[in-house]
Amino acid sequence: MRFTRREFLITAVKGAIVTALPMSAFKLLTPDEAMAAVKKTRVRWGFLVDTRKCVGCGFCVKACKLENEVPYDTPVTRTWVERYVILKDGKMLADTPMGARDGFTDQKVQEKVVNPKDIAKAFFVPKLCNHCERPPCVQVCPVGATYQTADGAVLVDRSWCIGCGYCIMACPYGARFFHPVYRTAEKCTFCYHRITKGLKTACVQACPFGARQIGNLKDPNDPVTITVLTKRVSVLKDEYGTKPQVYYLGLDENVR
Amino acid sequence: MHETYVHGLEWTVKELFTYPNEFIYWTIQIVMYPYLTGLVAGAFVLSSLYHVFGQKDLEDIAKFALVFSFALLLGAPMPLMLHLQHPERNFHVLVTPHFTSAISAFGIVFSFYTAVVATEIWFVYRKFFVEQVNELKNKEGLGNAIKRNIYRVLTLGAYDISPEALHKDEKVSKFLAGFGIPVACFLHGYAGFIFGSVKANALWMTPLMPVIFIMSAIVSGIALCLLTYIVIMEWQKMKIHRHARRHWHMTEEEVKGAEIDLVRKATKYLIGFMIAAITLELLDLIFRGYTAVKSWDILRSVIYGKDFRNIFILQYGIGNLLPFIMLLIPGVNLKRTVIALILVLFGVFMMRWNVVIGGQAFSLTFAGYMEYHMPLIPHNLETAKEGLVGALTVMILPFIFFYFFNKIIPSLRYK
Ligand code: SF4
Ligand code: SF4
Numbered sequence: 133m134r135f136t137r138r139e140f141l142i143t144a145v146k147g148a149i150v151t152a153l154p155m156s157a158f159k160l161l162t163p164d165e166a167m168a169a170v171k172k173t174r175v176r177w178g179f180l181v182d183t184r185k186c187v188g189c190g191f192c193v194k195a196c197k198l199e200n201e202v203p204y205d206t207p208v209t210r211t212w213v214e215r216y217v218i219l220k221d222g223k224m225l226a227d228t229p230m231g232a233r234d235g236f237t238d239q240k241v242q243e244k245v246v247n248p249k250d251i252a253k254a255f256f257v258p259k260l261c262n263h264c265e266r267p268p269c270v271q272v273c274p275v276g277a278t279y280q281t282a283d284g285a286v287l288v289d290r291s292w293c294i295g296c297g298y299c300i301m302a303c304p305y306g307a308r309f310f311h312p313v314y315r316t317a318e319k320c321t322f323c324y325h326r327i328t329k330g331l332k333t334a335c336v337q338a339c340p341f342g343a344r345q346i347g348n349l350k351d352p353n354d355p356v357t358i359t360v361l362t363k364r365v366s367v368l369k370d371e372y373g374t375k376p377q378v379y380y381l382g383l384d385e386n387v388r
Numbered sequence: 389m390h391e392t393y394v395h396g397l398e399w400t401v402k403e404l405f406t407y408p409n410e411f412i413y414w415t416i417q418i419v420m421y422p423y424l425t426g427l428v429a430g431a432f433v434l435s436s437l438y439h440v441f442g443q444k445d446l447e448d449i450a451k452f453a454l455v456f457s458f459a460l461l462l463g464a465p466m467p468l469m470l471h472l473q474h475p476e477r478n479f480h481v482l483v484t485p486h487f488t489s490a491i492s493a494f495g496i497v498f499s500f501y502t503a504v505v506a507t508e509i510w511f512v513y514r515k516f517f518v519e520q521v522n523e524l525k526n527k528e529g530l531g532n533a534i535k536r537n538i539y540r541v542l543t544l545g546a547y548d549i550s551p552e553a554l555h556k557d558e559k560v561s562k563f564l565a566g567f568g569i570p571v572a573c574f575l576h577g578y579a580g581f582i583f584g585s586v587k588a589n590a591l592w593m594t595p596l597m598p599v600i601f602i603m604s605a606i607v608s609g610i611a612l613c614l615l616t617y618i619v620i621m622e623w624q625k626m627k628i629h630r631h632a633r634r635h636w637h638m639t640e641e642e643v644k645g646a647e648i649d650l651v652r653k654a655t656k657y658l659i660g661f662m663i664a665a666i667t668l669e670l671l672d673l674i675f676r677g678y679t680a681v682k683s684w685d686i687l688r689s690v691i692y693g694k695d696f697r698n699i700f701i702l703q704y705g706i707g708n709l710l711p712f713i714m715l716l717i718p719g720v721n722l723k724r725t726v727i728a729l730i731l732v733l734f735g736v737f738m739m740r741w742n743v744v745i746g747g748q749a750f751s752l753t754f755a756g757y758m759e760y761h762m763p764l765i766p767h768n769l770e771t772a773k774e775g776l777v778g779a780l781t782v783m784i785l786p787f788i789f790f791y792f793f794n795k796i797i798p799s800l801r802y803k
Binding site for chain 2 (some may be wrong): 303304
């Protein structure tokens, strides 16, 4: 049989398609990958902070430092609580001594004694990494040591981080720092080692007032999801386009 | 418990409301890094002016600028190494580059640019290498033998120095000189991108950053080349002078120092690029003030308040305006040029400082400030690396490199 070039090409293409088809079909049906795909879409960790319930005791900060072995007496911390005092003349004062590890024991704010009569409103705002949907910290890491897991947590690989600090610069929330012992980028992990085992994060567990909650935003029956969907929630600094996944109840325009 | 060290705590002074994790994380070495790559790019552009644009009167300085650029280039990774918390892991950038990051390209851009410059040097000096091999053939002594072997390796076995071959060399080096300009600009422009793309930083984030960086880079590169050229040439002249006076056999005419015509010509380019750089910087400033977005209040308080001395007096005043006037007033002589060049270099350094350190002078809360106190006398590794000692090391290193390069590939002709 003699083949013209044209015929040969047609046969070759046909052959390629015929062999490729079942391969791709097989690929689609790989049980492992199918499982992974389902898994990928089943969990998205999210966090809910109800600032109206926070009294600034700092138990969460304490618990976090101990749980995650961030040296206790250093100012750096994975989570912290801010105190805002808005005066009647509109002036805003705020502080977070030692990240509020020991709560707020001093009446002075920013070294100033404030007369209670001058205060228009005052409140506390717990902060932590927002595990952003579009995290700039992950984007800028030159070696891929900072990454996002399929379930949305943003983590750092301590064995791979070169300590350039680019991610620290890129986070608009000040959530990152260098670990005082390992000297690698460090941040809140949503206690990944706990939540993936069905436990709550250390801070959620430590909060006596239920101001903090962790949940799965992909589960419509999760209390966090229900609140996020049905209540008026907000996030921090959405103008940066980072899509934060820590939602707040009762934020104020003064909150930074 | 392990020893703890909070990076940044030692040299950061915080004021008003800042987040607990905020410190000056990017310090003097991150000022030095763009300063150095800027000098590299500038020196290369200066050398290319002769090769590509046929500026014949720049011939003398072109070769020197090329070799000097190479010396600076080899010093450029140094500040990054001193900055990293884990310098021993630097190769991670090469093995797992994460390409959405501006820094990840460093390894690739840097090696590529090094290859381009090294190749150009080779083509420019090939004839010289071959000549040296031939010349040293009949000379006695171990030193000469070693030297001859070095040159033999450097020729890479290409001994053809017929006019045709040399003509080809010239063509290739001309091409490389032209090709190197965009690469050099890329190497440095991308350093600007590292800052300009950080959206979290209100001072850094502007698309003008890479362009501003390139312009000031060329300014600093030309200034440093000119300065080094003048100093070395004049020093040679002085040396020969003294020698002549002692031995009475050399007349003054035989000794030539730096050529004022060449210096004047190069200064013209310097002024041109200076104007471009300042225009862009002012445009950026005016634009920020005019659009006055959320961050402007804190930026204004930093630019016109806390950093006023650094920005308007040291950078624009002493670093730009003063040398500008000095170079424009007719009758420029060497002495005045030297002073102006030093001021220009200082001005570009201050610009880098005001970007890197100034960008961290305010808190992400927009309600507080941070101040960097550069460690002068080190008391541990960290304060040595990220203090005055580290900065000086980084600055001196390229000159040491150049000294050794110049032994093998003399780039300055002492007439
Ligand atoms: S809050 Fe900061 S560290 Fe956390 S994911 Fe967002 S950008 Fe990254
Ligand atoms: S400090 Fe570490 S995690 Fe952060 S960008 Fe650099 S290498 Fe990546």
